[in-house]
Amino acid sequence: MGTLEGKVAVVTGAASGIxxxxxxxxxxxxxTIVAVDIAEAGTLKVADELEGIPVPADVSSPAAWELIARTARGLGGVDIVHLNAGVTTGREDIADLGDDEYRRIMAVNIDGVVFGARAMVPELILRGGGAMVATSSLAGLIAFPGDPIYTLTKHAVVGLVRSLAPRLKEQHITVNAVCPSLVDTPLINGEIRDLIIDSGFPLIGPEAVAEAVYHCVIGEETGKAIVVQAGLEPTAYRFARPPGPRQEGSEGKIPPGWLGDRGEPSPATPA
Ligand SMILES: NC(=O)c1ccc[n+]([C@@H]2O[C@H](COP(=O)([O-])OP(=O)(O)OC[C@H]3O[C@@H](n4cnc5c(N)ncnc54)[C@H](O)[C@@H]3O)[C@@H](O)[C@H]2O)c1
Known part of the structure; x- marks a missing residue:
């Protein structure tokens, strides 16, 4: 018996890579896998391989999420959601960014996660809880000058996950982000892949990221950004708390941690 017997998992970007x-x-x-991807042939192929349900669809469309929810309900409900589909711009220079290119990355990397979470949370609640994992990136935690707009979207995913977690915890839903460094998938191809390999930087196999996702799914931790690096166990990133105000007054009204750290001075507090 596997640990997820009887569970239904929705995975976006299921046709390739992570x-x-x-x-x-x-x-x-x-x-049981509900495989969602905009690439129709690949979606049918993975669903066939895993005896799952294919949903060839664009994650940036709210209508697609209605279809995904209906499909999952037909299987009894949803227990696991991996919001993973994503694209890059591949552009370093913001002056070269086209309107359509910008709208597309925001649509896939942000709308796809927001609409997915919005549609899936009520389904998870109907099942009495579950796990949601979003694929961010190491670029969701660090500055990545190679693709600033990609970096923007991946930071957004981390902020969303951390902010959703406390409320969803009350509904027995965990929500985490995986933040892999460079992964050997078709997203990194051609010259860039050659450059990375030549530089000796280790690419991560997509299976290692999948393992980190699986551990998020079976674990109880929530609101974490899990860094996945070659040769390292997946590790929850430790965020420093920014300094909060030192003026007394609103304690007890605003939940702890919302507006910065009022306790011990954080390392970011100027001396
Ligand atoms: N490869 C890396 O180095 C790396 C590192 C960190 C994070 N990530 C993230 O991992 C996720 C998966 O990327 P990957 O490396 O497996 O790439 P990939 O290109 O192999 O897979 C991405 C999949 O998403 C699908 N997709 C794209 N737009 C879609 C849409 N609008 N609706 C539905 N499906 C859509 C694609 O068809 C593709 O099958 C992405 O969010 C990416 O940003 C990748």
Whole structure:
């Protein structure tokens, strides 16, 4: 018996790379996979391989999420959601960024996660709880001058996950982000891949990211950004708390941690 026997998992970007590896990993534990991807042939292929349900769809469309929710309900409900589909601009120079290119990355990397969470949270609640994992990136935690707009979207995913977590915890739903460094998938191809390999920087196999997703799914931690690096165990990133105001007055009215640290001076506090 796998650990996910009887569970239903929605995986976006399931036709390739990290999503494909995660769909396979969750299926290996017995989960039924709802495979979502804009690439129709690839979606049908993975669903066929894993005896799951294909949903060829664009994650940036709210209507697609209605279809995904209906499909999952037909299987009894949703227990696991991996919001993973994503794209890059590949542009370093913001002056070269086209309007359509900008709208597309915001649509896939941000709308796809927001609309996905909005549609899936009520489904998870109907099941009495579950796990949601979003694929951010190391670029969600650090400055990545190679693609500033990609970096913007991945920071947004981390902020969303951390901010959703406290409320969802009350509904027995965990929500975490995985933040991989460079992963050997079709997202990194051609010259860039050659450059990375030549530089000796280790690429991560998509299976290692899938393993980190699986651990988020079976674990109880929530609101974490899990860094995935070659040769390291997946590690929750430790955020420093920014300094809060030193003026007394509103304690007890604003939840702790909302507006910065009022306790011990954080390392970011100027001396
Ligand atoms: N490869 C890396 O180095 C790396 C590192 C960190 C994070 N990530 C993130 O991992 C996620 C998966 O990327 P990957 O590396 O597996 O790339 P990939 O290109 O192999 O897979 C991405 C999949 O998303 C699908 N997709 C794209 N737009 C979509 C849309 N609008 N609706 C539905 N599906 C759509 C694609 O068809 C593709 O199958 C992305 O969010 C990416 O930003 C990748």
């Amino acid at each position: 999503g494909l590896a995660t769909a396979r990993r969750l299926h290996s534990e017995g989960a």
